[in-house]
Amino acid sequence: MRVLFFDTHRFEQEFFLGANARFGHELEFLEARLTEQTVVLAQGAPCVCVFVNDRVNESVLRALADGGTRIVALRSAGFNHVDLKAAAKVGIKVVRVPEYSPFAVAEHATALILSLDRKIHRAFFRVREGNFSLDGLIGFDLHGRTVGLIGTGKIGRVMAKIMNGFGCRLLASDPEPDSRLIQELGLSYVDLDVLFKESDIISLHLPLTPGTRHLINAEAITKMKPGVMLINTGRGALIDTRALIGGLKSGHIGSAGLDVYEEEEGIFFEDLSGQVLQDDVLARLLTFPNVILTAHQGFLTREALTNIAETTLANITALEQGADSPNEVRPDTHVMSADTRRATKG
Numbered sequence: 001m002r003v004l005f006f007d008t009h010r011f012e013q014e015f016f017l018g019a020n021a022r023f024g025h026e027l028e029f030l031e032a033r034l035t036e037q038t039v040v041l042a043q044g045a046p047c048v049c050v051f052v053n054d055r056v057n058e059s060v061l062r063a064l065a066d067g068g069t070r071i072v073a074l075r076s077a078g079f080n081h082v083d084l085k086a087a088a089k090v091g092i093k094v095v096r097v098p099e100y101s102p103f104a105v106a107e108h109a110t111a112l113i114l115s116l117d118r119k120i121h122r123a124f125f126r127v128r129e130g131n132f133s134l135d136g137l138i139g140f141d142l143h144g145r146t147v148g149l150i151g152t153g154k155i156g157r158v159m160a161k162i163m164n165g166f167g168c169r170l171l172a173s174d175p176e177p178d179s180r181l182i183q184e185l186g187l188s189y190v191d192l193d194v195l196f197k198e199s200d201i202i203s204l205h206l207p208l209t210p211g212t213r214h215l216i217n218a219e220a221i222t223k224m225k226p227g228v229m230l231i232n233t234g235r236g237a238l239i240d241t242r243a244l245i246g247g248l249k250s251g252h253i254g255s256a257g258l259d260v261y262e263e264e265e266g267i268f269f270e271d272l273s274g275q276v277l278q279d280d281v282l283a284r285l286l287t288f289p290n291v292i293l294t295a296h297q298g299f300l301t302r303e304a305l306t307n308i309a310e311t312t313l314a315n316i317t318a319l320e321q322g323a324d325s326p327n328e329v330r331p332d333t334h335v336m337s338a339d340t341r342r343a344t345k346g
């Protein structure tokens with residue numbers, strides 16, 4: 001089947017080309033993101049393959065259907081950017097990669113924690129400039145600290161195991177508690193307010209839905225322990241970024257490690273180094289010495305990319321052959337559509 005990729009990056013092409021030796025699809029790679037303006041490029045493509053910052057709202061889906069597209073294959077786990085009701089209405093099937101490497105994301109969250117704690121980002125530049133002073137680089141032992149995990153699904157569970165290895169006390173909040181974590185790691189499920197109050201580090205591993213948008217807002221931040229470290233490898237809009245900036249300015253938030261940003265669309269995955277950054281909120285965030293921002297690279301390991309490529313192409317083959325794909329996402333799955341997300345932005 002002809003598969004047209006939007007928002008393709010060099011780092012992923014080799015994995016798709018390698019995996020396709022087994023599937024034999026006709027792959028075509030576009031750098032453009034899928035938007036209302038670029039959807040015309042998909043005319044006649046039975047399948048389009050999109051990533052997290054492509055726009056898959058009602059008008060784009062209608063245009064895709066009019067142009068003959070029948071499958072939207074997401075090369076991501078998250079599907080909050082897709083209007084699933086609209087997809088069903090126009091007869092487009094949507095498939096995703098529910099799991100590719102929970103280790104990749106949990107290990108990246110851990111890298112953010114260690115870098116912030118031991119000030120590796122500052123030490124790196126300091127030493128290269130011949131400054132071998134240690135002033136301002138004091139960290140804390142992770143051992144004995146309390147880590148609060150919001151979401152203990154596939155990634156949160158791996159994170160719990162890693163943090164347990166450091167000797168941390170584990171608190172968690174999840175509407176679907178995992179009894180294995182309670183038994184094996186001594187993790188305790190607590191109310192969110194208790195997690196906010198007692199955690200030295202809070203790490204977000206839950207999906208973005210209408211109910212979780214801005215879960216971390218000004219009110220939540222005031223409930224947190226002064227000096228708390230906040231880690232977000234989930235989705236940007238889980239955090240109200242303006243409230244986060246307020247918390248960082250007052251010192252209530254001790255540090256933040258962010259792999260996602262609520263306005264990342266059009267910024268992350270692009271080389272904008274020759275341009276003036278137009279997003280003032282992001283620009284302010286980048287001024288803090290105690291903030292590390294990475295551009296949505298939690299998934300970026302060889303293992304994860306291999307799994308993403310193989311699962312995406314297998315999903316397409318299954319639908320092409322008329323079989324049900326276990327990775328199909330349907331409207332009854334409760335998610336926030338791209339349009340709802342835009343309409344509810346503060």
Ligand code: NAI
Pocket residue numbers: 077078098099102105150151152153154155156173174175176205206207208211212233234235259260296297298299300
């Ligand atoms: P998962 O579906 O296995 O786990 C999510 C967990 O969150 C579930 O246990 C669910 O019950 C829980 N949850 C739902 N609503 C909640 C709430 N209000 N409070 C607390 N917990 C809640 O998903 P997985 O694979 O662990 O991924 C988590 C998120 O990580 C994804 O939704 C995605 O947005 C993000 N992600 C980020 C990546 C990156 O590159 N930075 C890559 C892959 C995923």
